[in-house]
Amino acid sequence: MMNFEKRIGPDFGGDGPEYPVSGAVPxxxxxxxxxxxxHWGLYSVPAWAIQHGPGVHIPTEDAYAYHQYAEWYGNTVRIAGSPTWIRHQEVYGTGTSYEDLADLWRAEAFDADALVSELVGAGAKYIIPTTKHHDGFALWDTVTSGFNAARRGPRRDLIGELHDATRRRGARFGVYYSGALDWHTGDFPAIESDTDLFRFRRNDEQYSRYAAAQLDELVERFAPDVLWNDIDWPDGGKGHDEFAVAALLRRYFAAVPEGVVNDRWGVPYHGFLTREYTHIEDVQDAVWESTRGLGYSFGYNQAEGPEQSLSGTDLIRLFVDVVSKNGNLLINTGPRADGTIPDLQLAAMRQLGDFLRVNGGAIYATRPWIRAGEGQGTPRAYTSSASGTHVHVLDPVTGVVELPAELAAASGARWAGTEAAEIVAGADGTATVAVPEALRGDAVATLTVPA
Structure with a gap:
């Protein structure tokens, strides 16, 4: 997956626009x-992409025709001969375009409070819905376009409902916005390569003003704690103008001083770094965010089964690994078209919530230890807080965990949710601790070693 913080847009020869103070992460x-x-939108109606996963090999040249993301349906369906193109004709007929799906979307079972309650129950501290994905369909009641959920399909302000429900539950609210890609506003061919991703998009002033108006509207209406832009910003909006991204960000931080942005603006400014479906090896100096779906897609893909989806155990271990390396995890749920969360996703989310109700003190508000884990011995990850060093045993069934020399002489160690731990000194300056029988079947067992 490509990284975006190195895309810096037009070269103004040292006379570039003025950005806010760089790197500010609250x-x-x-x-x-x-x-x-x-990830919820028109693509949730067909809810389909070709299966990816174990044993599936997609040649690089076919990556877009066989795209793993169901939310890319609006592009993939335009690639003649692609599996999506074939299936769309079988299901909807040759006369139904992607944008016609707006009139088939009902969101009839959507209850914002119920959905948000599941996310907060799973441990979420912030929630970021897609307000407009690459297909250009806005999920809020915008004055900028009639192609939105308040005037077509559900005929509801879906973002407004999610915002209100999130604030009621005391979680932070953010917005995802696709800045430079909007297939509804252009007539480019389908994207079939990474090069096309930046070639087939609008960079003109008119579209730049349109995108700016939408983003200003989102900031004014929802004061989002996170402004999460995707796939760059139109080059026509990277200058000194008031509709350009530098001015947009200045207005955003004036309205939300404790807000934060990501790195996908295509300009020499970012907040946290994003890493999509990417494993990071060790502690990072910069604050970063790992993001992925529970399966191989963000939007709901009905073709995926358990073998393509993270189990609760997988999700918990991923989360602990990311946090140990100075990251946040932005995990995705892709609701069905009716607004309900699929059972497979719910099961993993609820297991994560159960874990955090016991172990959250060793996760939330922590910082990385001197290293993320160890290269040998029992798999484990470390976090640090005022209460000490937290040793997360990633495979508790082994029954024992080694403590490095830095922690071997400590006393008063305790297992989260259970009992005091007995540290047994070894001959080489390290030590071992037995994992309680009650924790050996857990995804992760957490030992806190006092400072």
Whole structure:
């Protein structure tokens, strides 16, 4: 997956626009650790992409025709001969375009409070729904376009409902916005390569003003704690103008001083770094965010089963690994078209929530230890807080965990939710601790070693 913080847009020869102070990431964001993406839109009606996963090999040249993301349906369906193109004709007929799906979307079972309650129950401290994905369909009642959920399909202000429900539950609210890609506003061919991703998009002033108006509207209406832009910003909006991204960000931080942005603006400014479906090896100096779906897609893909989806155990271990390396996890839920969360996703989310109700003190508001884990011995990850060093045993069934020399002489160690631990000194300056029988079946067992 490509990284975006190195895309810096037009070269103004040292006379570039004035951005806010770079790299500002508020403490609330660093403390939060867990956010939930919500990818929900017109693509949730067909809810389909070709299966990816174990044993599936897609040649690089076919990556877009066989795209793993169901939310890319609006592009993939335009690639003649692609599996999506074939299936769309079988299901909807040759006369139904992607945008016609707006009139088939009902969101009839959507209850914002119920959905948000599941996310907060899973441990989310911030929630970021897609307000407009690459297909250009806005999920709020915008004055900028009639192509929105308040005037077509559900005929509801879905973002307004999610915002209100999130604030009622005391979680932070963010917005995802696709800045440079909007297939509804252009007539480019389908994207079939990474090069096309930046070639087939609008960079003109008119579209730049349109995108700016939408983003200003989102900031004014929802004062989002996180402004999460995707796939760059139109080059026509990277200058000194009031509709350009530098001015947009200045207005955003004036309205939300404790807000934070990501790195996908295509300009020499970012807040946290994003890493999508990417494993990071060790502690990072910069604050970063790991993001992925519970399966191989963000939008709901009905073709995926358990073998393509993270189990609760997988999700918990991923989360602990990310936090140990100075990251937040922005895990995604992709609701069905009716607005309900699929059972497979719910099961993993609820297991994560159960884990955090016991172990959250060793996750939230922590910082990395001197290293993320060890290269040998029992798999484990470390976090640090005022109460000490937290040793997260990633495979408790082994029954024992080694403590490094830095922790071997400590006393008063305790297992989260259970009992005091007995540290047994070894001959080489290290030590071992037995994992209680009651924790050996857990996804992760957490030992806190006092400072």
């Amino acid at each position: 403490e609330w964001y660093r403390d939060a650790k867990l956010g939930f993406f919500i």
